[in-house]
Amino acid sequence: MAKLLEGKVVAERIKEQIKKDVAVLKIKPVLASVMVGENAGAETYVKSQKKNAENLGIEYQFHKLAADTSESALVEFIQKLNADKTVNGIIIQMPLPAQIDYKKISQHILPQKDIEGMHPANIGKIVFGKAIILPCTPAAVMELLKETGVDLYGKEVVIVGHSEIVGKPLALLLLEKFATVTVCHIGTSKAGKLEEHVRKAEILIVAVGKAGLIKGDLVKEGAIVIDVGINRVADKIVGDVEFEAAEKRASYITPVPGGVGPLTVTMLMRNLVEAAKSQ
Ligand code: NDP
Helix, strand or coil: CCEECCHHHHHHHHHHHHHHHHHHCCCCCEEEEEEECCCHHHHHHHHHHHHHHHHCCCEEEEEEECCCCCHHHHHHHHHHHHHCCCCCEEEECCCCCCCCCHHHHHCCCCHHHECCCCCHHHHHHHHCCCCCCCCHHHHHHHHHHHHHCCCCCCCEEEEECCCCCCHHHHHHHHHHCCCEEEEECHHHHHCCCHHHHHHHCCEEEECCCCCCCECHHHCCCCCEEEECCCEEECCEEECCECHHHHHHHCCEECCCCCCHHHHHHHHHHHHHHHHHHHC
């Protein structure tokens, strides 16, 4: 039976370090959070970020803009935050209204204040192994792997999902540790090859958003399973991996909820403190 890899436990330890780091800064770091329009899901996320920030001694500045804000008006607003020396980090809440393209917007945040780690300059630094601000979910996955004590050198790692926020940057971080990385995506599934890749994974990381996509009996005996997926099924939150069957075969597995999720927001706060230190 697999050991549970609980993000909450790891997050508590990292939060203690963040508090110490905040204490030695000469300022109270400020996180500016920008939301455009109304969204119940995003508001829940904002509340959790605010609580997390305040518990760590971080000021959470919330800016809510009208739903009909244009792309250029949002860029102007971001530029004001960029120029404001009291603001250390900026986060744009998703989803954005249809008239705004997140990819365009995220490029206007100063890389030094991009605490989600999604500015092309920050993503680019990962290629050179020089990143200070890492995208939050890949950073959370790396922390969970560290928790297992596994040496990544030469390990067969299979990532399912190649999104810009999870799979692609995570593949680069794992390469940096000399893991042998296979990245699967919709093309792999359509070619009927997903199962054969999943079966060989010593470390399996799944970030797709489809409940039950990975059958538990495909998991290699003793594998480490990190399930990033979040799916609502009949009022329950589940991941992308069939948990009960996978748990019997894996050596470590993340629960959903309670695995990667709680660490992701902690990584955001760690990025903010790193940003404040470097400014
Ligand atoms: P995206 O929709 O951006 O990416 C999903 C990826 O899965 C794409 O690469 C897609 O390929 C691939 N995919 C889709 N269907 C299949 C399939 N049948 N077989 C193989 N690959 C497939 O999602 P995100 O990366 O943003 O998020 C993924 C999941 O992780 C979601 O459930 C999300 O809620 C969760 N998440 C959790 C976080 C946390 O903190 N725990 C943070 C971020 C995300 P293609 O694009 O080619 O179709």
